[in-house]
Structure formats: structure tokens, C-alpha cells
Amino acid sequence: xxxxxASSIIDAPVAFSLLRTMWRxxxxxxxxxxxxxxxxxxxxxxxxxxxxxxxxxxxxxxxxDDAVYTGHRGHGHALAMGAPLDRAMAELMxxxxxxxxxxxxxxxxxxxxxxxxxxxxxxxxxxxxxxGAALAVRLxxxxxVAVVFFGDGAVQAxxxxxxxxxxxxxxxxxxxxxxxxxxxxxxxxxxxxxxxxVSDVVAPYDLASETVDGNDVFAVYAxxxxxxxxxxxxxxxxxxxxxxxxLRGHYEGDPARYRxxxxxxxxxxxxxxxxxxxxxxxxxxxxxxxxxxAEREAREAVEAAVQFxxxxxxxxxxxxxxxxxxxxx
Amino acid sequence: MSQLTYLKAINRxxxxxxxxxxxxxxLGEDVREGGPFGATQGLxxxxxxxxxxxxxxxxxxxxxxxxGAAQAGLRPIVEIMFIDFITLALDQLVNQAAKAHYMSGxxxxxxxxxxxxxxxxQRAAAQHSQSFEAxxxxxxxxxxxxxxSASDAAGLLQSAVADPNPxxxxxxxxxxxxxxxxxxxxxPIPLGRAAIRRPGRDVTIVATSRLxxxxxxxxxxxxxxxxxxxxxxxxxxxxxxxxxVASSVARTHRLVVAHEAVxxxxxxxxxxxQVQAAAFDELDAPIERVTAPFTPIPFSPPLEDAYLPGxxxxxxxxxxxxxxxxxx
Ligand SMILES: Cc1ncc(C[n+]2csc(CCOP(=O)(O)OP(=O)(O)O)c2C)c(N)n1
Ligand SMILES: [Mg+2]
Numbered sequence: 001x002x003x004x005x006a007s008s009i010i011d012a013p014v015a016f017s018l019l020r021t022m023w024r025x026x027x028x029x030x031x032x033x034x035x036x037x038x039x040x041x042x043x044x045x046x047x048x049x050x051x052x053x054x055x056x057x058x059x060x061x062x063x064x065d066d067a068v069y070t071g072h073r074g075h076g077h078a079l080a081m082g083a084p085l086d087r088a089m090a091e092l093m094x095x096x097x098x099x100x101x102x103x104x105x106x107x108x109x110x111x112x113x114x115x116x117x118x119x120x121x122x123x124x125x126x127x128x129x130x131x132g133a134a135l136a137v138r139l140x141x142x143x144x145v146a147v148v149f150f151g152d153g154a155v156q157a158x159x160x161x162x163x164x165x166x167x168x169x170x171x172x173x174x175x176x177x178x179x180x181x182x183x184x185x186x187x188x189x190x191x192x193x194x195x196x197x198v199s200d201v202v203a204p205y206d207l208a209s210e211t212v213d214g215n216d217v218f219a220v221y222a223x224x225x226x227x228x229x230x231x232x233x234x235x236x237x238x239x240x241x242x243x244x245x246x247l248r249g250h251y252e253g254d255p256a257r258y259r260x261x262x263x264x265x266x267x268x269x270x271x272x273x274x275x276x277x278x279x280x281x282x283x284x285x286x287x288x289x290x291x292x293x294a295e296r297e298a299r300e301a302v303e304a305a306v307q308f309x310x311x312x313x314x315x316x317x318x319x320x321x322x323x324x325x326x327x328x329x
Numbered sequence: 330m331s332q333l334t335y336l337k338a339i340n341r342x343x344x345x346x347x348x349x350x351x352x353x354x355x356l357g358e359d360v361r362e363g364g365p366f367g368a369t370q371g372l373x374x375x376x377x378x379x380x381x382x383x384x385x386x387x388x389x390x391x392x393x394x395x396x397g398a399a400q401a402g403l404r405p406i407v408e409i410m411f412i413d414f415i416t417l418a419l420d421q422l423v424n425q426a427a428k429a430h431y432m433s434g435x436x437x438x439x440x441x442x443x444x445x446x447x448x449x450x451q452r453a454a455a456q457h458s459q460s461f462e463a464x465x466x467x468x469x470x471x472x473x474x475x476x477x478s479a480s481d482a483a484g485l486l487q488s489a490v491a492d493p494n495p496x497x498x499x500x501x502x503x504x505x506x507x508x509x510x511x512x513x514x515x516x517p518i519p520l521g522r523a524a525i526r527r528p529g530r531d532v533t534i535v536a537t538s539r540l541x542x543x544x545x546x547x548x549x550x551x552x553x554x555x556x557x558x559x560x561x562x563x564x565x566x567x568x569x570x571x572x573x574v575a576s577s578v579a580r581t582h583r584l585v586v587a588h589e590a591v592x593x594x595x596x597x598x599x600x601x602x603q604v605q606a607a608a609f610d611e612l613d614a615p616i617e618r619v620t621a622p623f624t625p626i627p628f629s630p631p632l633e634d635a636y637l638p639g640x641x642x643x644x645x646x647x648x649x650x651x652x653x654x655x656x657x
Contacts, residue, residue, distance in 0.1 A: 067401060100434035110433035117400055118437065122424045128390040129425060132397020132405075139354060139379060139403060146397075162390035169385070323435045324469050326493040 009225070010218050014060075015276070015285040016294070018217050021056040022273050023298035025076040028085060029248075031302045032075070032092060032106075036252040040310075041092045044121075045106045048076040050215075050247035053272035054179050055080040057220035058147060058240075061228055064115045067133035069126040069148040072107045073179075073246070074119040077149050083111040085301050086308035095312035102315045103323065123184075124150060124157030127176065131163055134172035134236065145231040146174040153184025155198050167237035168205040174237045175227050179214060185250045186258045198241040207237055214242025215272040218279070247271070330512055336505040338479035339368050339444075342486045342515070343406065347376050350404060353490060356382040356391060357408030357444075364410060366505055368444070388417035392443065396426045396495075399441040404490060412447035412499060413456050419464070426495040427470030442489045446500035448539055448589060449621075450637055453502075454628040460590035460621070462537075465497045466566045466599065472496040472520055473566040477504065477541035479511045481564055484518030492520065501538045501589075521568030525577070529557035532647045533577040535600055536562060536587040540619070540638065544587060547643035558647060566596050574600065575607040582613040583650035587643055592620030617646035 010018075029049045035041040048055065051073070059080030062068065070077040078088055083099060091098030092106050099111050107121040117133065120126040130148035137144045154160050155178065167174055178198045182189055195201050199209040208227065212219045220242055227238040245267040249256040280286045333341070347353045354376075355369055361383045363370030373381040384391045388409055395405035409415050415422070422443065429437040449458035465473045472494055476482035482500070489496040526541060527548050536544035541562045548558035559577050563570055578584050584604060586597040601616045619642045627633050645655040 067397075069397075098434070100432060100436070103434045104432045108432045110436050112433070112436040117397075118425075118429065118433070120425065122420060125393065125420060125425060128393020128421065129397035129400065131390070132394040132399070133401045134397075135394060136398045136401030136403050139398075159389055159393065162385075162387035163393075165385060166387060166390055166394065170382075323431045325472075326430045326435075326438045326440075328491075328493055 010221060012285045015280050016290060018056045018060060018221065019273070019276055019280065019286065019291070020294045020298065021060060021080050022052040022217065022276065023294045024085065024301065025052040025055060025079050026273060027295070027298035027302045028079060028089070029075060031306060033248065033252055035093070035306070041106070042094060043105050045092070045252040046073040046250065047248045047252065048073050048246065050267065050271065051179055051181065051244045052076055053217035053276070054177065054214045054220055054242045054244060057217045058177055058224050061221070061225055062115060062147065063144070064113065066115045066144050067117045067130065067146040068115050069117055069130045069146070070119045071123065071126055071150055071154070072119070072121050073151065074109055074149065075106070078109040078111060078116050078119070081111065081116045082114040083109065083116060085305035089302070089305040090309035090312045093309045094314060095309055096315045097308070097312035101319065124154035124159040126150065127154065127159050127163040130174050130176070131167050131172055134167070134174035135170065137173055138234065143232045143234070145228065146172070147177060148174065149177050149179060151184065152178060152180040152182065152189050152198060153192070155201055156192050164202050164205055164207070168207050171235070172237050173231040173234050175224070175231055176237060176239045177224070178239065178241045179244055180241050181244050181246045183246070183250070199239060202239050207239060209239035209241065211241040211243065214244030215270045215275060217272055217276050330510050332508050333479050333511040334506050334508050335479045335482050335500070336366055336368055338483040338511055339486060339500065340370060342483040343369060343372060344375060346487060346490045347372065347380065352402065352404040353406060354380040354382065354403060355406045355408065356384055356395060358384055358386060358410050360408055364408065366446070366502065369408065388414050389421055392418035392421040393425060395441045395443070396421055396429070396439055399439045400429065400437050404440055406442045406444060406490065409443060409445040411457050412445045412461050413459050415445055415461060422471065422495065422497070423468050427468045430494070431470060438493050439495045440493045441495050442486070443495065443497045444500065445497070446502050448501040448503045449626050449633060450503045452628060452630060452633060455625040458626045460588065462499050462566060463590055463594060463596045466596050470494065471567060474498045474520060474564065475538045475566060476500065476564065477538050477562050479507070479509045480515055481518060481524070483511065483515035485520070485564060487515070487517040488520050491517065496520070499538070503539050518564065520565040521570055523561050523563045523570035523573035525573070526560040526562050527558065529559035529581065531557045531581055532583040532585060532650055533559045533561060533574065533581045534585045534587060534643060534647065535574055536560065537566070537596070539589055540587045543639045544643055546640040547647065550640065550644055551647055556647065556651070569600070569603070571603050571607055574604055578604060578608045579611045582611055584612065585617045585619060585643060585646040585650060587619040587638065589621055589638060591623050592618050593623050595620055614650040614652065617649050619643050619646050
């Protein structure tokens with residue numbers, strides 16, 4: 001579907017809401033980058049700067065009773081599902097008021113109340129979990145859907161291939177969203193596989209799949225919306241490949257020597273936020289003042305989240321032992 | 330009461346838990362046909378193919394699907410046909426199931442049962458006979474159950490299904506066709522409660538799974554020689570009933586630990602460590618271990634027979650704790 005056709009289904013409130021979500025993610029990620037540099041956010045941190053359009057367009061159409069699974073680059077998905085900024089930031093800082101009380105961290109944000117069921121650091125390991133959530137919908141009845149985000153690197157993992165087979169065999173209401181940013185860590189896709197497009201990998205399974213410009217938030221919104229309507233009727237699975245690019249290194253601290261300056265500059269020009277702003281202004285979906293407000297409000301909210309997180313205590317030492325096993329309810 | 334095999338007790342309990350709780354479903358390779366031994370026979374006819382799901386040979390993904398379904402509130406029972414193939418599911422079991430509750434700060438629960446079977450003696454060679462329970466006991470968040478009798482198989486399976494945690498339920502193929510009297514209604518057996526299979530005052534033998542029967546046979550023989558052996562079956566390794574073993578050692582002052590898995594890094598080593606810490610002053614002799622040798626499992630019948638630990642080694646080990654060397 002072309003962008004023009006897509007934009008006809010995106011009205012002004014939706015467009016502005018997408019912009020606000022994308023700015024929240026961008027402002028969050030940029031602040032996290034600073035906090036990693038100063039040591040306030042410890043550990044391994046993978047930012048999604050440049051990929052916000054996918055998170056906003058997909059999660060913006062989901063409900064809190066849907067099941068979303070993400071991976072190591074998952075901050076944006078969590079925030080777009082509605083995870084509170086302050087508790088997400090507190091989690092990244094390892095604080096007691098974090099979403100997971102400081103037990104998960106950047107790679108493992110979970111917010112069940114908002115439909116975020118998990119984030120895995122083992123590439124590809126989240127895909128079967130989403131199938132399980134979709135199977136639960138099938139067995140229980142309901143119109144919920146399961147969505148899993150993963151990168152192009154996960155496509156070469158056994159779990160992906162087993163999962164495509166099973167999801168199609170069982171016709172599970174799951175939508176697999178691949179953010180194809182061209183790299184797995186420091187290695188381009190061409191060094192890992194002969195199959196360039198992920199939608200081509202799954203072609204023999206005869207499932208609905210589409211490759212879209214992941215930096216065109218309207219295109220992602222429209223394509224995902226079509227898939228979602230089918231999944232709500234219990235149909236599936238579907239695969240949405242979003243071509244995108246991370247504008248930061250693989251992890252914070254990655255000097256990213258494996259990338260060409262020209263390539264980065266080209267993708268910077270295709271920044272999904274810039275593109276949405278340009279289009280929204282052109283089409284009169286929002287005005288300059290609203291654009292400025294979206295960014296300002298996001299940065300203010302993130303700053304408040306940082307203050308909240310800083311004031312939250314570290315977990316008490318006895319929390320080390322809590323939640324190793326679940327108690328009978 | 331009726332005469333039931335270990336396998337039939339499992340089969341009957343699966344049907345009972347499925348009847349009692351619509352959230353329970355079964356998935357695995359060939360489960361509709363009953364699997365290679367028949368553990369799931371008749372379930373598809375009774376409960377339909379939606380709840381008894383045949384899967385392709387994708388152990389990792391099957392296990393992950395069970396985890397996702399458990400997180401969504403169902404009670405999956407996933408079957409890994411031979412424990413030898415659990416290697417393919419370990420990523421899901423270890424990295425997802427075991428720690429989801431912890432990593433999410435208590436938000437997620439994974440009430441799943443992974444049924445599998447191990448054990449040698451069937452001339453099935455090195456990739457269909459192994460005992461891998463120790464790997465699983467090494468992972469915080471997993472529970473590990475090893476029933477040694479038909480009644481226990483029934484009672485422990487009920488508790489495993491009711492447990493809010495991932496439970497690995499390890500059957501033993503050598504026990505499948507043993508018959509015993511089983512009550513028509515078996516009560517759930519709580520995980521973490523050992524059973525004293527035979528009381529005795531001279532030596533304690535802690536044995537798991539197939540070696541429980543071997544320990545009882547050893548105790549019978551030793552009784553003829555004037556030695557009274559207490560046989561304890563921990564039934565679950567995680568949680569482990571240290572209290573039961575330590576208080577037995579406080580009576581007998583001698584301990585033999587026995588399992589079919591190889592000794593090196595085996596769960597027996599953990600039992601030894603826990604008992605010496607809890608009851609060092611009670612011990613009158615070094616703790617003996619009876620395990621398989623540190624080799625792969627051979628195919629040739631005489632070699633496999635030589636591989637398998639059993640009654641004779643248990644008798645020798647018991648004598649060793651009493652200060653006598655028997656055999657080589
Ligand atoms: C199973 C596994 N192998 C290796 C790694 C190390 N690793 C972390 S991220 C990553 C690359 C993932 O690439 P992709 O799936 O494309 O996601 P992206 O980082 O590009 O978002 C690798 C190899 C891992 N986390 N898990
Ligand atoms: Mg990638």
C-alpha cells in the first residue's frame with residue numbers, strides 16, 4: 001500500500017498520537033544514552049533510536065489484553081504499549097520501583113498490566129512464547145492477539161524457523177513483526193544469509209507477509225492494521241517485515257566502526273520522526289506548535305521519570321531471594 | 330485399589346487432571362497416538378485434538394509455546410519424548426521458564442509441567458537412555474520430580490500440575506510396565522516430601538527413580554545378613570527433603586546415595602554436600618555413592634548391564650559404610 005493510501009486511514013488524532021509516542025521513545029532513549037555514559041544506567045543497553053515508527057504504529061493499535069513480546073531492543077515497544085516512563089526508567093536504573101523491581105533491567109522489561117508480557121535477551125527465544133499466548137487465545141476463546149518483535153538476526157535462529165512452521169500449521173492469531181535494520185550486532189545481513197528479505201524466508205509457508213518501509217510510520221500503521229483486523233477474527237499468523245535502521249550502535253558504547261558514514265547520513269535523512277513531522281505538517285494533520293509541544297512534553301516527562309527513578313531506592317538485599325519460585329495463589 | 334502399571338497410573342492421572350481443569354492441555358510429538366510408550370493414549374479421544382496437540386519435531390519451540398501458554402494462564406503439560414532430547418528445549422526451559430517469575434519481579438508465572446523419561450537398560454544406546462536430572466536441578470526456578478512407583482507417579486503428577494512453577498517430571502522407562510496396587514483415588518503428594526520406603530537402623534540409602542527398587546532389593550538381602558537398611562526416596566530433587574534424610578542419618582549414622590545418572594556432577598554429590606553440612610557429627614563413616622560410571626551408555630547388552638548401577642553395588646556400598654570391603 002502506498003503512503004497516500006495509508007494516510008487516508010490515518011486521521012489527525014492518530015497521526016498526532018503516533019508523533020507523541022515516537023517522541024516519548026526518542027526522548028527516553030536519548031536520555032538513557034546519557035545515563036549510560038555517566039554510569040547511572042548500568043549494564044547492556046540497546047537503544048531503538050531510528051526505529052520508533054515501528055513501535056508506535058504497532059503498539060498504538062493494540063490493547064492491554066493483547067500479548068506483546070519483545071527482545072533486547074525493547075524500550076520503545078514497552079513505552080508504546082503504555083508502560084509508565086518513570087517505572088521503566090527506574091527499572092533501567094535497577095531501582096525498587098522499577099517495572100520488575102529492578103530484577104530485569106533494560107533487556108527484560110515486563111509490564112503485564114499494559115500487555116507487555118516479556119522481553120528476552122536470547123535472540124529468537126521470544127517467538128515461541130508469543131505462539132503460546134496465541135494458542136491460549138485459541139483454546140480459551142477471545143479476540144486477543146499475540147505480537148512478537150524481533151530483529152533480522154533472529155530469522156536465522158532455529159526458533160524462528162520452527163515457529164513459522166508451527167504458527168502456520170496451527171493457524172495461530174499471532175503477528176510476527178521483524179524489524180529488519182540490516183545488522184545483527186556488527187555484521188550485515190548479507191554475511192548471515194543469502195535471503196535478503198525476511199518475507200522471502202517464509203514464502204513457502206504461504207502466510208500473509210509484507211515488507212514495508214519501517215521508517216514510514218503510516219505505512220507500518222496501515223499494514224499492521226490490516227493484519228490486526230484478521231488476527232482479531234482469530235486468523236493468522238502474519239509476518240510484517242519493517243525495513244529500518246538503528247541510528248545508534250548495537251549497544252551503548254559500540255563505536256560502530258562497521259558502518260559507512262554515508263549510509264548513516266542517508267538513514268538520518270530518513271529519520272522516522274522527521275518524516276512524520278514533515279508529512280503531518282504538509283497534510284495539515286497537526287501544526288508546528290503541536291510538533292514542538294510533542295517534543296517538549298516528551299522531554300519533560302522523561303526528565304520527571306529520571307527524577308522519579310533517582311529517588312527510588314535500590315532494592316533491599318533480602319529481595320535477592322524473592323520471586324525465585326512463585327507461591328500458590 | 331487396582332493393579333496398575335506406572336505408565337497406566339500416569340495415563341489415568343493425565344485424564345483426571347484434564348477432566349478437573351479445562352486449562353490443562355497436552356502437547357508433544359505423537360501424543361495423539363499415545364507416544365512410543367502409550368502415556369497419552371486415549372486422551373485425544375476423550376478430550377479432543379485441541380487439547381491433545383501433536384507437534385512437529387521442534388522441541389525448543391514446543392517448550393516455548395507451552396511457556397507462553399502458561400504465562401497466559403493455561404496449564405500446559407508438554408512432553409519431551411526422551412530426556413536425551415531435552416537438550417533442544419533447555420534454552421526455553423532455562424532462559425525463559427525458570428526465570429520469568431523472577432525477572433519480571435513476580436508479574437509472570439509459568440505453571441507448566443514438562444514430562445519426559447530417561448533411564449537405561451533397554452538396549453537403546455547412548456542417545457535414548459540418559460539421566461539428565463542434575464542439569465535441571467542446577468537451575469533456580471525449576472522444580473524436578475522423579476517418581477519411582479505408580480502411586481507416586483499419580484500423586485506427584487497432580488501436584489506438579491497444580492504448582493505455579495515450571496516442574497520437570499522425569500519418568501523412567503524401565504519402570505513403565507511394573508505393576509502395583511494403586512488406590513482408585515490417589516491423593517496429591519506434595520513436592521519436597523521424601524518417603525521412607527523401608528525403615529532400618531543401620532544404614533540409610535537415599536535412592537531415586539529406578540534405584541529405589543534396587544535399594545529395596547539390597548535392603549532385603551542385607552536384612553538376611555543382619556543389617557537393617559532404611560531406604561529413602563526423595564521423590565522430588567527440587568525441592569529436596571533434606572530434613573528427612575538428615576534425621577534418618579541421625580538414627581543410622583551411615584549414608585549411601587544412589588542414582589542412575591553418572592556420579593560426576595550428579596545430584597548425589599549435592600545430597601552428600603547438604604547432608605555433611607547438616608549432619609556431619611552424626612556420620613560414623615564417609616558417605617558412599619552408587620552411580621553409573623563416567624562413560625556414555627554402551628549398546629552391547631553385556632556392556633550396558635555392566636554400566637547400570639544396581640543391587641550388588643548398593644549392598645557393597647552399605648557394607649563399606651560399615652567398614653567392610655565387598656567385591657572389587
Ligand atoms: C541466542 C543469542 N545469540 C547471540 C546473542 C548476542 N546478540 C545480541 S543482539 C545480537 C544481534 C541481534 O540482531 P537482530 O536480531 O537483527 O536485532 P538488532 O540488534 O539488530 O535489533 C546478538 C548476536 C544473543 N543475545 N542471543
Ligand atoms: Mg538487526
